[in-house]
Amino acid sequence: DAGITQSPRHKVTETGTPVTLRCHQTENHRYMYWYRQDPGHGLRLIHYSYGVKDTDKGEVSDGYSVSRSKTEDFLLTLESATSSQTSVYFCAIRETGDEQFFGPGTRLTVL
Amino acid sequence: DAKTTQPNSMESNEEEPVHLPCNHSTISGTDYIHWYRQLPSQGPEYVIHGLTSNVNNRMASLAIAEDRKSSTLILHRATLRDAAVYYCILRDNNAGNMLTFGGGTRLMVKP
Numbered sequence: 757d758a759g760i761t762q763s764p765r766h767k768v769t770e771t772g773t774p775v776t777l778r779c780h781q782t783e784n785h786r787y788m789y790w791y792r793q794d795p796g797h798g799l800r801l802i803h804y805s806y807g808v809k810d811t812d813k814g815e816v817s818d819g820y821s822v823s824r825s826k827t828e829d830f831l832l833t834l835e836s837a838t839s840s841q842t843s844v845y846f847c848a849i850r851e852t853g854d855e856q857f858f859g860p861g862t863r864l865t866v867l
Numbered sequence: 868d869a870k871t872t873q874p875n876s877m878e879s880n881e882e883e884p885v886h887l888p889c890n891h892s893t894i895s896g897t898d899y900i901h902w903y904r905q906l907p908s909q910g911p912e913y914v915i916h917g918l919t920s921n922v923n924n925r926m927a928s929l930a931i932a933e934d935r936k937s938s939t940l941i942l943h944r945a946t947l948r949d950a951a952v953y954y955c956i957l958r959d960n961n962a963g964n965m966l967t968f969g970g971g972t973r974l975m976v977k978p
Contacts, residue, residue, distance in 0.1 A: 855913040
């Protein structure tokens with residue numbers, strides 16, 4: 757299995773508070789991705805990174821920011837969480853091949 | 868963006884073959900066809916991918932129509948562990964090879 761961990765695995769927070777989710781990999785892969793998944797839907801890309809300090813927006817980036825200061829860590833930040841950001845968040849990694857490896861997910865609830 | 872169309876759900880009997888269809892009539896010449904699956908409470912898992920020719924691996928086979936407007940994922944002998952949501956995805960060759968997930972097909976396997 758690809759070495760991907762996500763933390764925290766579960767979080768409950770209140771509207772308006774900042775939240776940071778962490779994705780950590782031990783594979784030294786170049787590409788890292790953040791997706792969200794809402795009930796009954798497939799995953800939607802939030803942001804991705806193609807190297808240290810190199811990031812770009814995905815399909816649903818509004819309200820989210822990311823940072824990648826080290827190869828192994830990709831952080832997703834919700835500056836001021838809203839109830840619409842209640843979701844399951846998945847991180848994925850990829851080297852130069854085609855296959856993306858996904859982490860176990862973080863379930864975030866914003867009250 | 869190229870899109871895919873899949874049936875919402877399918878049923879299969881254990882140890883029988885399963886054919887999961889996918890239509891992608893707007894596929895471009897450089898789009899790869901990817902299949903991922905997502906078991907309950909887990910992140911997606913890569914299954915197989917192809918461009919023009921049929922592909923086989925240890926998990927499944929991918930049959931691609933000659934005009935590339937449709938494809939079929941074939942599980943040769945379904946097991947209970949194959950019960951999952953299967954996503955057919957056209958990979959964007961630009962923008963970091965991001966994956967755009969649709970609704971997928973929920974496969975139920977009966978003992």
